[in-house]
Amino acid sequence: MSALVCVARIGAAHGVRGAVKLWTFTEDPFAVRRYGPLLSKDGKRQFEVATAREAKDHLVATFKGVATRDDAERLNGIELYVPRERLPATDEDEYYHTDLIGLAAVTTDGEPLGRVLAIHNFGAGDIIEIAPLKGATMLLPFSNAVVPEVDLKGERVVIALPQEIEGDRDEDEAR
Template sequence: MSALVCVARIGAAHGVRGAVKLWTFTEDPFAVRRYGPLLAKDGKRQFELATAREAKDHLVATFKGVTTRDEAERLNGIELYVPREKLPATDADEYYHTDLIGLAAVTADGDALGRVLAIHNFGAGDIIEIAPLRGATMLLPFSNAVVPEVDIAGGRVVIALPQEVEGEDDSSASRPREGGDP
C-alpha cells in the first residue's frame, strides 16, 4: 500500500443520532467525500461518510453504521487517512507533508544537516522539523527564506539557517542603563 495521508480528524459527538464534528485538512472541506472509504492510521478500519454539512469551522458528519451518540463518542480523536495516490496532483511549489518527510536537509553549499522529520502547524504557519546529524532537533519556519528549494525528485530540501536572534547578551545584563541608576 502507498503512503497514507491524514485528511481529517473525528471530533466530539454532535447530537444523539451518531453525528460527529469532523475537522478536515483539505483545501475544500467537502473533498473528503470524494476519496472513498477513509482509513484509520493502521489502515485496518474503514469509515464511509454518509452525510456531511458545514458548521462554523468544521463539518458535522455521519458515518455508515454509526447511529447512536455512544458509537459516535467512541470515534472521537480518530485520524482519517487516504492513500497518497487518491489525492489530486500538486501544483509547482505545492507539496503534501508526506512528500517532504524523510528528505535530506542540506545547506545551500550542499553540506548535510539531517533529514526532514515532520511538518507542523501550531497556528502561526508551517514549521519544518529537521532531525540533524548531530545536536538537537531543529524547528524552523517553513518559509521561502528558510527553505528556498524543495527538490522532491532529488530527495532534498535546501535549508538557509537563520542568523541568531538578536537579544541581550551576557555582557549587557551587568551594564547600567543609560541615564538611570545602575
C-alpha cells in the same frame, strides 16, 4: 498498498445523532467525501462519510454505521487516511507534506543539516521538523524565507537558517 496520507481528524461528538466535528487537512474540506472509504492509521478500520456540512472552522459530519452520540464519542481523536494514489496529482510547485518526510535538509550553501522528520501545524502556521546530523531536533517555520527551495526530484529541502532566534542568547550576553 501505497503510503497512507492523513486527510482528516475526528473531533468531539456533535449533537445526539452520531455526528462529529471533523477537521480536514485538504484544500477543499469536502474532498474527504470523494476519496472513498477513509482508513484508520493502521488500515484496519474504514469510515465512510454519510453527510457533511460546514461549521465555523471544521465540518460537522456523520459516518455510515454511526447513529448515536455514544458511537460518535468513541471516534474522538481518530485520524483518517487515504492511500496516496487516491489523491489528486500536484502541480509543478506543489507537494503533499508526506512527500517531504525523509528528504535531506541542506543549508543554502549545500551543507548537510539532516533529514525532514515531520511537518506540524499547531495553529500558527506550518513548522518543519529537522533531525540534524548532530545536536537537538530543529523546529523551524515552514515559510519561503526559511525553506526557500523544495526539490522533490533532488530529494532535498534547502533551509536558510535564521541568524538569531529570540531568546537564544546567553544570559550573560544579554546583560
